[in-house]
Amino acid sequence: MRAKTKQHMFWLAIVVGAASSFTASLVWAQSATSSDPVSQYRAMFGDDNPADLWVMRGKDLWQKPRGPKNVALAKTCDLGMGTGVIKGAYAHMPRYFADTNKVQDLETRLLTCMVRDQGLDKAAILKNRFGDGDRKSDLEALSAYVVGASKGVPISLPMSHPQEKRAYAMGKALFYYRAGTHDFSCASCHGQSGKRIRLQQLPDLATANPEAQKTYTTWPAYRVSQGEVRTMEWRLGSCFRQMRFPKLKYGSEVAIDLTMFLAKNAEGGKMAAPGLKR
Amino acid sequence: MKMSRRAFLQASASGTTVLFVATTGLLPRIAAAATSPLAPTDHRKEFQGHTLESVVKAMGGDKAVKSSDIMLQAPSIAENGAVVPVVIQSKLPGTRMIAIVSEKNPHALSAAFHFPEGTEAYVMTRVKIAETSNLRALVQTDKGFFYTDKLVKVTLGGCGG
Amino acid sequence: MHTLTRLVILLAAMPLASAAVAQTHNANRNAEALAAMKASFEPHGQAGMDRLDQDKTQALCSAYAPHAPPARLAAKLLTANRDSVKYPADGKYLGDWKRGQAIAEEGTGKQYSDDPSKPSGGNCYACHQLDKQQIxxxxxxxxxxxxxxxxxxxxxxxxxxxxxxxxxxxxxxCSAMPRFGSKGILTEQQLKDVMALLFDPDSPVNK
Amino acid sequence: MADPMRIRARLTGDTVEVKVLMAHPMETGLRKDSSGKLIPAHYIETVNATCKGKDVLTADWGPAVSKNPFLAFRFKGAAKGDKVTITWKDTAGESRTDDAVVS
Structure with a gap:
């Protein structure tokens, strides 16, 4: 059966050649056909990103009074730019918050506001931290909305508090930490430029560079393969799963420290999230 | 692992259905195998067929003729079979319907769009494709049924397969 | 010849020099990273917390990354790793290339989301070109x-x-390649099948 | 209840281009959740678009339309300020209607 599949693939490969010469004769209004088929695939999505549906829902969640305390996050939540301010907030995170005495990323900060200000149940929120179809994640929707308000804002981290500096240094060490059955660290795939895994280009996230900017500024993103908006917490957890590590806890030290390291390497890049990814 | 085309058709025809596009966590899995009595089938007659021809017949036609007046734009490589962008435009006069057909899917017919007077014979949407296959654009005009096709390769993801 | 020798020595010395600098910065960083890891992960499925513990190779490579560890420290581990290789008991290296192809394509195995009763894939295509037909x-x-x-x-x-x-x-x-035998990712039979994919004249790799 | 659609309707020359994003899981009935249980089929079966009381597009969909469906189409005969109304109905008997003003 394997061999048959192969033969089939081969036969199809021949057809591709014929088919492409056929389509080449057609004239298209927006024939932004790149020679690279993967970018061609991505270009076909245009600016019609289903993440907009999450942004719409997130806006409601941010603006409407909710929870036992019946207050709106827009009236109470400080994401580092002042109460209720979302413009640019994500571009300056993770950062130290005096009220919690912690370095927080957007998601843990939202969680703080939802639990402390609105009186919502932390366990219930976390149960749906990653949505799936009808089971929707408020954290993902809120993240999409807040992040969208930073579009065009360059990443710039305060990096003044000792805890912020420590988070960055730890993030760097964690980035190179090899373990598990496959000896992987983040650097195994993201330590250099110009490589790909299967057909996916692997960005160099180890140093401050344009690839690191482009990657970080397009998360959170609508993941085509999932049909969901995914956040940085999800992205890191999923990477560690594929690295054969145990399960990354949401809002954990490792998640925040690594996010700090990645954000710092993306400094200067203009936010363009929510993005659209494979 | 992939089922052979014949096994796939047998499974479908016997009323059971093939596991379609299953996404497990991050990585797309273009799965096959696994039959379940719980798995539904669409009971509308146009959705019953497994081939272009049977879809045409269910729509009251006889056969579809290949036409170069139908433009079908789809990626030659889809990074994910769960979302394949498709643009179809018909230059055939009197076009009243455009359909998307994937013979390797559990239902060959993915979607049919009906165009009243005043609406262009144009549609853009995104569909699921079970595996590497020819995507077909089927057009109905006053004169009958016409089609064109394009091969779309579905590729695999990286680290976890 | 002399120039070449000098050049080789110079090139070999360069990473050593930068590694020495790195070493001072990286003191204890593995220990700190491990502590953070232990606090940040939870066991799930087949992936226990022991996966976070480093063996000597992992620890040495992490401590000096992104630079190579000093050659004198690496030498002992290289030997130990090479000595750990178990060759096939029956002396036969080659299995079935068709099964090898399937192993090379398969990317699952050892993730907490994977069924531990199913054999792991080798996922060779994630990193290597093999069969020309697989784009x-x-x-x-x-x-x-x-x-x-x-x-x-x-x-x-x-x-x-x-x-x-x-x-x-x-x-x-400090290669990026997993240790498929030493770490028990692939069985002896699977390794033979992958070997056949690489060597069999009928394998698409050699077409 | 289903989330609202995002509808954009833009007039260029004499043609209105309508672009719609719908929030819908489009479950095939063949996908398993993380615990291995089959998720029941749940997908949009019909879509209808009207402008000034007249149909401008109707569609029959199966489970192969992607999750959170996207649809774009073009029609003539509308002016800026006219309203385009979209309705979808799904296999669970749910439906949703939203509209957008042509701009």
Whole structure:
């Protein structure tokens, strides 16, 4: 059966050649056909990103009074730019918050506001931290909305508090930490430029560079393969799963420290999230 | 692992259905195998067929003729079979319907769009494709049924397969 | 010749110098990272917390990354890793290339989301080109197209290749390639099948 | 209840281009959740678009339309300020209607 599949693939490969010469004769209004088929695939999505549906829902969640305390996050939540301010907030995170005495990323900060200000149940929120179809994640929707308000804002981290500096240094060490059955660290795939895994280009996230900017500024993103908006917490957890590590806890030290390291390497890049990814 | 085309058709025809596009966590899995009595089938007659021809017949036609007046734009490589962008435009006069057909899917017919007077014979949407296959654009005009096709390769993801 | 020797020495010394600098910065960083890891992960499925503990190879490579560890520290581990290789009990290196192809394509195995009762894949295509017909291949590792055709099938070549797939860290300590044998990712039979994919004249790798 | 659609309707020359994003899981009935249980089929079966009381597009969909469906189409005969109304109905008997003003 394997061999048959192969033969089939081969036969199809021949057809591709014929088919492409056929389509080449057609004239298209927006024939932004790149020679690279993967970018061609991505270009076909245009600016019609289903993440907009999450942004719409997130806006409601941010603006409407909710929870036992019946207050709106827009009236109470400080994401580092002042109460209720979302413009640019994500571009300056993770950062130290005096009220919690912690370095927080957007998601843990939202969680703080939802639990402390609105009186919502932390366990219930976390149960749906990653949505799936009808089971929707408020954290993902809120993240999409807040992040969208930073579009065009360059990443710039305060990096003044000792805890912020420590988070960055730890993030760097964690980035190179090899373990598990496959000896992987983040650097195994993201330590250099110009490589790909299967057909996916692997960005160099180890140093401050344009690839690191482009990657970080397009998360959170609508993941085509999932049909969901995914956040940085999800992205890191999923990477560690594929690295054969145990399960990354949401809002954990490792998640925040690594996010700090990645954000710092993306400094200067203009936010363009929510993005659209494979 | 992939089922052979014949096994796939047998499974479908016997009323059971093939596991379609299953996404497990991050990585797309273009799965096959696994039959379940719980798995539904669409009971509308146009959705019953497994081939272009049977879809045409269910729509009251006889056969579809290949036409170069139908433009079908789809990626030659889809990074994910769960979302394949498709643009179809018909230059055939009197076009009243455009359909998307994937013979390797559990239902060959993915979607049919009906165009009243005043609406262009144009549609853009995104569909699921079970595996590497020819995507077909089927057009109905006053004169009958016409089609064109394009091969779309579905590729695999990286680290976890 | 003398110039060449000098150049080789110079090139070899360069990473050592930068590694020495790195070493001062990286003091205790593995220990701190491990503590953070233990606090940040939870066991799930087949992936227990022991997966976070480093063996000597992992620890040394992490401590000096992104630089290579000093050669004198690496040498002992290279030898130990090479000595850990178990060659096939029956002396036969080659299995079935068709099964090898399936193993090379399969990317699952050992993740907490994977069924531990199912065999792991080798996921070779994630990093290597093998069969020319498979266009979705990665470039982290070198192309292995025509691997056997270019190298022949001498006993020495079979043995060398076996040991590299079994434990690449016996040759390049901080290679990105997993240790498929030493870490129990692939079984002996699976390794033979992958070997056949690389060497069998009928394998698409050699077409 | 289903989330609202995002509808954009833009007039260029004499043609209105309508672009719609719908929030819908489009479950095939063949996908398993993380615990291995089959998720029941749940997908949009019909879509209808009207402008000034007249149909401008109707569609029959199966489970192969992607999750969170996207649809774009073009029609003539509308002016800026006219309203385009979209309705979808799904296999669970749910439906949703939203509209957008042509701009």
């Amino acid at each position: 979705a291949y990665g470039t982290i590792g070198p192309s292995l197209y025509h691997y056997g055709k270019d190298r022949g099938r001498s006993e020495a070549m079979l043995k060398l290749t076996w040991s590299r797939v079994y434990d690449m860290k016996g040759y390049s300590l």
